[in-house]
Amino acid sequence: MKENEVKHLAQAFFGGIHPSDKKAATNKKPIEALPPPTHVVIPMSLHIGAPCVPCVSVGTHVTVGQMVGQAQGNVSVPVHASVSGKVTAVEPRIHFSGVPVMSVVIENDFRDTPCPGRRPPAAPDSLSAEQIAALVQEAGVTGMGGATFPTHVKINSSVGKADTVIVNAAECEPYITSDHRLLLEHPDEILGGVKILARIFGVDRVHIAVEANKSNAAETLRLKIEEEKAPAVVDLLHTRYPQGAEKQICQSITGRQVPPGALPAAVGCAVFNAATARAVYQAVWNGQALTHRIVTVSGSGVREPKNLLCPIGAPIRTLLDACGGVDPKTFKIIMGGPMMGHAQFDMDAPIGKGTNAILAFCKDEERSSEHPACIRCGKCVSVCPMRLQPVFMYQYQRAGMLRELENARVLDCMECGACTYICPGRLHLVQAFRAGKLEINNAKAAAEAAKEENRRLAHGL
Numbered sequence: 001m002k003e004n005e006v007k008h009l010a011q012a013f014f015g016g017i018h019p020s021d022k023k024a025a026t027n028k029k030p031i032e033a034l035p036p037p038t039h040v041v042i043p044m045s046l047h048i049g050a051p052c053v054p055c056v057s058v059g060t061h062v063t064v065g066q067m068v069g070q071a072q073g074n075v076s077v078p079v080h081a082s083v084s085g086k087v088t089a090v091e092p093r094i095h096f097s098g099v100p101v102m103s104v105v106i107e108n109d110f111r112d113t114p115c116p117g118r119r120p121p122a123a124p125d126s127l128s129a130e131q132i133a134a135l136v137q138e139a140g141v142t143g144m145g146g147a148t149f150p151t152h153v154k155i156n157s158s159v160g161k162a163d164t165v166i167v168n169a170a171e172c173e174p175y176i177t178s179d180h181r182l183l184l185e186h187p188d189e190i191l192g193g194v195k196i197l198a199r200i201f202g203v204d205r206v207h208i209a210v211e212a213n214k215s216n217a218a219e220t221l222r223l224k225i226e227e228e229k230a231p232a233v234v235d236l237l238h239t240r241y242p243q244g245a246e247k248q249i250c251q252s253i254t255g256r257q258v259p260p261g262a263l264p265a266a267v268g269c270a271v272f273n274a275a276t277a278r279a280v281y282q283a284v285w286n287g288q289a290l291t292h293r294i295v296t297v298s299g300s301g302v303r304e305p306k307n308l309l310c311p312i313g314a315p316i317r318t319l320l321d322a323c324g325g326v327d328p329k330t331f332k333i334i335m336g337g338p339m340m341g342h343a344q345f346d347m348d349a350p351i352g353k354g355t356n357a358i359l360a361f362c363k364d365e366e367r368s369s370e371h372p373a374c375i376r377c378g379k380c381v382s383v384c385p386m387r388l389q390p391v392f393m394y395q396y397q398r399a400g401m402l403r404e405l406e407n408a409r410v411l412d413c414m415e416c417g418a419c420t421y422i423c424p425g426r427l428h429l430v431q432a433f434r435a436g437k438l439e440i441n442n443a444k445a446a447a448e449a450a451k452e453e454n455r456r457l458a459h460g461l
């Protein structure tokens with residue numbers, strides 16, 4: 001597939017930026033297995049939704065794929081052991097979000113004993129959408145592009161509403177190549193997931209969206225689709241950040257715009273990350289729980305950048321060690337991409353189901369200024385894919401004008417970082433919007449609490 005075959009999209013989304021993709025360090029490197037870590041830390045919160053409750057205790061011997069944390073309610077998925085061995089602690093441990101989270105620590109016995117209780121269903125091909133969703137929940141499958149939204153909830157809430165299914169393989173953040181390598185090395189398993197999704201959604205073909213900087217992967221998929229007569233089509237999209245954001249990819253593929261505050265199902269779309277499609281396949285056909293994922297380890301501070309297949313819960317330092325360690329001048333380590341990732345301060349924090357990259361930086365990548373100042377250039381407005389006005393939102397947040405900030409639709413900000421990237425005044429725009437959202441939500445919660453207190457007093461309760 002040639003670059004000039006890139007789908008020319010009248011419906012391409014508004015705004016966006018073109019950062020250097022920095023993928024060359026790892027996009028030709030085959031996936032390698034992480035040397036087995038001595039222990040893994042499985043947090044009870046590896047997804048959006050209610051955290052799990054540990055269902056093993058210190059001293060329990062666990063096997064790979066065995067449940068160690070039970071889901072709580074419907075918007076929750078269980079967590080599973082990613083190595084076999086002995087549980088040595090059930091206690092709060094530092095999480096990649098920066099705060100301690102209840103976790104199960106497993107000392108690796110290096111035997112990788114599979115869980116005997118995990119078996120594939122008898123006839124995966126004849127399962128209903130509800131049965132597939134139940135299997136996917138039981139296997140702990142979440143969105144693996146970073147958001148970690150439980151996949152069974154997405155299936156249950158969009159089957160019957162969505163007429164377009166999109167497998168998101170855009171991987172638009174710089175540096176990250178984990179999905180790219182997955183497309184090249186495991187197209188059959190991705191198509192296995194695609195076939196399941198096509199059947200349960202009742203669509204003739206699933207759109208697999210790939211950015212033009214991965215045209216070799218698009219070609220690999222296209223050949224595989226042809227060979228297997230799979231119900232799929234590859235859409236090669238322009239390389240533009242944030243092409244992989246759910247709302248933007250819906251618009252790029254279908255021309256439909258997801259309204260503010262709504263989900264893709266509102267415009268008849270269901271979007272699944274490529275690694276998630278593979279996890280669906282593994283859960284349904286192999287009875288496999290989500291225990292491993294591919295992580296790109298890259299950035300100027302990493303001595304030997306790689307794509308590593310890692311057990312979930314492996315400490316960040318084990319990934320960096322497997323890549324020759326970091327340069328002593330490293331000043332920042334990020335989980336995720338440089339645009340939306342989160343800085344990490346504790347290398348003992350574990351990787352999660354949504355960890356697509358660990359990046360380390362040691363050169364002059366730091367763009368912050370001691371004296372950020374807006375020069376009113378308007379660039380932030382021109383790149384915002386949500387059509388927001390970051391320059392004004394920033395001023396409202398700084399001035400504590402929460403009503404004006406909310407009216408400016410800060411809650412629609414998806415924190416993509418395009419405005420921060422383009423801002424010549426070096427303003428910390430995304431940080432301000434994150435803080436602003438928290439302030440608005442806290443103010444709402446306080447107002448609700450005060451209302452409840454007044455009601456209680458009025459009724460003499």
Ligand code: SF4
Pocket residue numbers: 383384385386387388390412413414415416417418419420429430433
């Ligand atoms: S971070 Fe928010 S305000 Fe900035 S460009 Fe992205 S969506 Fe727009």
Ligand code: SF4
Pocket residue numbers: 373374375376377378379380381390391394422423424425426427
């Ligand atoms: S891009 Fe930065 S300097 Fe330009 S208007 Fe926006 S906030 Fe101000």
